[in-house]
Amino acid sequence: MDGQAVRRLFTQETTQPGGRARTGVLNLNHGGVSTPAFMPVGTNGAVKAISQAGVKNIGYNLILANTYHLYLRPGAALIQAAGGLHRFSGWDGNILTDSGGFQIFSLASLQKITDAGISFRSHIDGSKHALTPEKVIEIQEILGSDILMPLDVCTPPGLDRRQAQKALDITGLWLARSLEAHRAGASRGAPEAQGSLFGIIQGNFYPDLRRISAELTCQSAVEGLAIGGLSVGEPYPQFLDFLALTAERLDPERPRYLMGIGTPEYILDAVENGIDIFDCVLPTRIARNGAALTPEGILDLKKAPSAHNLEPLSQTCPCSACRTYSRAYIHHLFKAREILGPMLLTEHNLVFLYRLLEDVGQAIREHRFAGFKKDFLNRYRQGKTP
Ligand SMILES: [Zn+2]
Numbered sequence: 001m002d003g004q005a006v007r008r009l010f011t012q013e014t015t016q017p018g019g020r021a022r023t024g025v026l027n028l029n030h031g032g033v034s035t036p037a038f039m040p041v042g043t044n045g046a047v048k049a050i051s052q053a054g055v056k057n058i059g060y061n062l063i064l065a066n067t068y069h070l071y072l073r074p075g076a077a078l079i080q081a082a083g084g085l086h087r088f089s090g091w092d093g094n095i096l097t098d099s100g101g102f103q104i105f106s107l108a109s110l111q112k113i114t115d116a117g118i119s120f121r122s123h124i125d126g127s128k129h130a131l132t133p134e135k136v137i138e139i140q141e142i143l144g145s146d147i148l149m150p151l152d153v154c155t156p157p158g159l160d161r162r163q164a165q166k167a168l169d170i171t172g173l174w175l176a177r178s179l180e181a182h183r184a185g186a187s188r189g190a191p192e193a194q195g196s197l198f199g200i201i202q203g204n205f206y207p208d209l210r211r212i213s214a215e216l217t218c219q220s221a222v223e224g225l226a227i228g229g230l231s232v233g234e235p236y237p238q239f240l241d242f243l244a245l246t247a248e249r250l251d252p253e254r255p256r257y258l259m260g261i262g263t264p265e266y267i268l269d270a271v272e273n274g275i276d277i278f279d280c281v282l283p284t285r286i287a288r289n290g291a292a293l294t295p296e297g298i299l300d301l302k303k304a305p306s307a308h309n310l311e312p313l314s315q316t317c318p319c320s321a322c323r324t325y326s327r328a329y330i331h332h333l334f335k336a337r338e339i340l341g342p343m344l345l346t347e348h349n350l351v352f353l354y355r356l357l358e359d360v361g362q363a364i365r366e367h368r369f370a371g372f373k374k375d376f377l378n379r380y381r382q383g384k385t386p
Pocket residue numbers: 313314317318319320321322323347348351
């Protein structure tokens with residue numbers, strides 16, 4: 001630690017004997033979150049194709065929103081005038097805001113990175129912008145985020161070592177400045193309302209850089225530890241290797257967040273490595289494209305086998321789609337391009353993942369996570385995608 005007291009954000013409950021899978025509670029400003037937990041993604045302050053009440057009714061109390069998108073549109077000033085993102089969007093649960101670094105690298109044009117910050121052009125209208133680590137913290141404080149992420153440099157697989165080292169150096173420099181800005185924010189505002197700043201571990205696909213980044217991040221006074229730069233297109237075995245070698249270096253007192261993963265297979269790998277929270281657009285994105293998560297794998301309801309199937313998607317799922325409608329009706333909605341189709345499958349996929357994580361938590365508490373994972377994946381991978 002660098003001399004600052006670290007608030008106890010995470011209460012650990014159970015650890016799987018002989019492994020790292022664990023359950024706990026995140027103690028956040030807008031209520032507790034049982035972990036392990038999946039966070040639905042609401043990039044623009046809305047989870048696509050479902051209302052805030054719909055997300056809350058499933059049981060979720062932590063969603064992700066994106067600083068880059070909200071900064072560009074509608075802008076921090078309007079959200080500040082509305083009293084923060086919770087009030088502006090009508091979501092009374094917790095919000096984690098991504099720093100926007102990943103979106104600037106993937107969406108914006110003409111990015112230029114210096115030690116000072118990033119300059120870029122908006123993907124919306126081409127306008128010029130410059131963000132610094134301090135500015136990104138300030139925007140997240142205006143939004144009223146419960147968990148803030150620092151600006152970092154995201155790197156693609158296949159980067160040469162010199163560039164990976166440079167990106168890591170800047171990420172480390174920016175983390176120190178983000179912490180300073182966060183402390184300055186704490187002295188300005190009411191401390192009980194301040195969100196928790198996490199640190200992001202990078203290091204590309206160089207084991208020693210990953211280790212250094214994990215150590216430096218753990219030594220800083222951040223309240224949570226995030227793993228960035230994985231599941232960015234690398235082969236699956238490489239993802240697993242780098243997840244394990246990073247996760248095993250994370251101190252157990254703080255919550256651990258694996259950024260950008262959301263398929264059942266990756267979630268179970270993350271949990272096995274002691275990860276507490278994760279997010280991904282995939283479950284809601286595939287829903288809008290007609291695909292449902294099921295215990296037997298991903299089912300594409302647009303395809304022919306569902307066209308005349310009058311059975312529900314699942315006999316046991318409590319979501320609106322499964323309680324009320326047949327597969328044939330949902331197939332019809334997608335063929336007719338009715339908005340209800342994406343809405344029904346979005347709710348279904350979010351219910352599926354919420355219940356999966358409830359089952360995972362129960363398995364860890366009963367010390368049978370390894371068997372649970374094996375049985376789940378055997379069934380999930382046998383499923384045919386028609
Ligand atoms: Zn369902």
